[in-house]
Amino acid sequence: MKRTWRFWLALWAGKISAAMLRALGRRGTTFPGVVAQRLDPECIGHLSLSFSEGIVIVTGTNGKTTTANLLANILRAAGRGFAFNQAGANLVTGITGALMEYVNWRGQAQVPLALLEVDEATVPKLCEQVSPKWAIVTNFFRDQLDRYGELDTTVRLVQDALPEETMLILNADDPLVAQFGQGRRNTLYYGVDRLPESRTESRETREARFCPQCGAALSYSLFHYGQLGIYACPNCSFTRPQPQVLAVQARMEEGKLKFRVGVSAYEVGFQGYYNLYNALAALAAAIELDVRGEDLEKGLREFVPQAGRMECFPLSEGPVTLALVKNPTGFNQVLRTVLSSEGEIRLLIAINDLAADGRDISWLWDVDFECLSRGLHRDQSHGGSAEIKLIVCSGLRAEDMALRLKYAGMPEEKLLIEHSLEKAVAALQAGRQGKERVFVLPTYTMLFPLRDYLASLDLDEGGQEKPSERLRKGRASA
Numbered sequence: 211m212k213r214t215w216r217f218w219l220a221l222w223a224g225k226i227s228a229a230m231l232r233a234l235g236r237r238g239t240t241f242p243g244v245v246a247q248r249l250d251p252e253c254i255g256h257l258s259l260s261f262s263e264g265i266v267i268v269t270g271t272n273g274k275t276t277t278a279n280l281l282a283n284i285l286r287a288a289g290r291g292f293a294f295n296q297a298g299a300n301l302v303t304g305i306t307g308a309l310m311e312y313v314n315w316r317g318q319a320q321v322p323l324a325l326l327e328v329d330e331a332t333v334p335k336l337c338e339q340v341s342p343k344w345a346i347v348t349n350f351f352r353d354q355l356d357r358y359g360e361l362d363t364t365v366r367l368v369q370d371a372l373p374e375e376t377m378l379i380l381n382a383d384d385p386l387v388a389q390f391g392q393g394r395r396n397t398l399y400y401g402v403d404r405l406p407e408s409r410t411e412s413r414e415t416r417e418a419r420f421c422p423q424c425g426a427a428l429s430y431s432l433f434h435y436g437q438l439g440i441y442a443c444p445n446c447s448f449t450r451p452q453p454q455v456l457a458v459q460a461r462m463e464e465g466k467l468k469f470r471v472g473v474s475a476y477e478v479g480f481q482g483y484y485n486l487y488n489a490l491a492a493l494a495a496a497i498e499l500d501v502r503g504e505d506l507e508k509g510l511r512e513f514v515p516q517a518g519r520m521e522c523f524p525l526s527e528g529p530v531t532l533a534l535v536k537n538p539t540g541f542n543q544v545l546r547t548v549l550s551s552e553g554e555i556r557l558l559i560a561i562n563d564l565a566a567d568g569r570d571i572s573w574l575w576d577v578d579f580e581c582l583s584r585g586l587h588r589d590q591s592h593g594g595s596a597e598i599k600l601i602v603c604s605g606l607r608a609e610d611m612a613l614r615l616k617y618a619g620m621p622e623e624k625l626l627i628e629h630s631l632e633k634a635v636a637a638l639q640a641g642r643q644g645k646e647r648v649f650v651l652p653t654y655t656m657l658f659p660l661r662d663y664l665a666s667l668d669l670d671e672g673g674q675e676k677p678s679e680r681l682r683k684g685r686a687s688a
Contacts, residue, residue: 213256213317220250221257221317224310240299243307254302255339257309260319261293265340266495269328269368270348270387272540273488274300277348278327279516280478280492284509288501291321300329302336323499330364334371344498345372346379346491350386351417351436351539352573361386361417379494381487382453383438385418385428391451392423398498400490401453405460405483407546408434417539423448435484435546436539455494460486462550474503478510481520481531482547484540518657520547523664527639530648530664534657535559536567538576544651545581549596554646557582557598558638560605560631560656567653571607574614583619599646602626604634605656631656631663 224246231238246253258265268278275298282294295308305326313319328336330350336342347368352361369390372378378394381387382401391397412433419437421428426445433439442449460469460483467486468477471493478489489510496506515521518534535541548555563571582598601624603611608627615625628634638648652660 214250216250217253217256218317220246220248220253221310221313222315223249224253224307225315228307228310239295239307239311240301240304241307242310243299243303243305246306246310247303252339254306254309254336256317257306257313258324258340260313260317261322261324262319263322264343265324265326266344266346266499267326267328267333267336267342268346268348268491269330269333270346270381271330271351271537272484273348273491274327274346275516276485276488276519277346277491278325280488280510280513281346281495282325283513284492284496284501284506285323285325285499287509287512288496288505290323290499290501292323292325293319293321294325295327298327300327301332305332305336330368333368337371337373341373342376344377344379344495346495347381347387347390348487348491349381349384349436349438351537352576377498379491379498380451381438381491382451383434383440383487385422385437385441385448385450388451389422389448392448397451398455398494399451399453400455400457400487400494401450402434402457402460402486402490404432405434405486406462407483408432408439412439421446421448435543438487455490455497457486457490474507476507476510478513480515482543484543484547485520517661518652521661523667525639525664525667527642528646528648530639530650532650532652532657532661532664534654535651536653538573541577541651544649545578548647548649549581551596551647553596553644554599555596556600556602556638556642556646556648558602558604558634558648558650558660559611560634560650560652560660561603561607561611562605562653562655563607564655566655571610574611577614579615579618579620582615583621596647598624600624600626600638602628602634602638604628604631605653631659635660635663635667 224242227245228242268274285292293309293312295305299308309324312321350361350365365386377396378390379398380391382399410432417437419427421443424443424446426443428441429444431440440450455471457469457471466477467480469486493506518532521532523530533544535544561571563569601615608629612625612627616622626637628637650660
């Protein structure tokens, strides 16, 4: 692909706009990408040519942000230089802006490798100009149907877009992902032998009930969650591939997720067994990138969860955990993690229906909120018990969330509707006692406002709220 005058104009205009944003005290990659794309719609292809070691993309419904950040931490531990859209701008404009950050004014990349989180719907557009050397595919679940359309359409578009020469790093336990490897030589599979939560039967909503090869109903010997598990088609040769990177002895100890792959032991500071797949995807990719064993272990062990991915805030009343929720399967896994602890639990669920969240909120009726209303929940895998004390519903669709919980059997006296973000957090914390655990579960457009607010309530070194925060609260109450 020969660089044209339009590319140089796009590159310089994009970098000038980025410099202006920095001068104004703002940091953004999307706007410079918008500017560059307007001037040269093919500039992302020109930019990609500069990265001598190639490009790694991470895509899928759930876990792509965490997987990308885990892999980035492993690469940093190994001392590898790479471009990265860490801000999560995973559409064409955001990716363009991110790549420009690592390319100088002469169009030369300052690092040899690029690591890109890519929205599923963006993969076909990206692959029109970029041929990734590696592609990690995490999983596929129904998500924002008003934007993506039916799931089988999304799966087919991603599968058809990935070039034949691209090395695919695939989740063997998801049949929708595993099918990508059929007829291809360049594949590496990762998976789990079993989880403490794995069952031989499942009543969960699952996407892949039928064989992608012949259409017969798939038979499962073990369910991990959703459609992930050990499966085979009774009518043809389609079956769960044998993972080259297989996790065994998965367990939670001291608040960390621990597991083994082969003879090596690993740990990562996560809650929730669903995060094991993110760790395995990053591990498999790092192996492909020739990262040394000690750097793999260090990168996983020292990883700090990113914004809204079971992120903990140490507030004066006690810690608060923030976890993004965006579709039925992901929400179910967060609820399972919430209920795996002992004692009383308080929840703040903040639901918006803006474009980034998905306008259609009917997906809430596919979430197993009934598990919250069963009184005393006993988790078979952990031997603990948890009881819901209060659920605060907030966001633009707070009433819809409360209605869904009422139909799930949650007593009305345990439900509170509060649209104000500050008042919702205050209500969540009011009268909090002892070892009560508190979780805040927002959709996309509520995530960062809530995160910023929780961060503003961080403790000072003396264990008290910051004076500026106390003053702000006093003014608000006045």
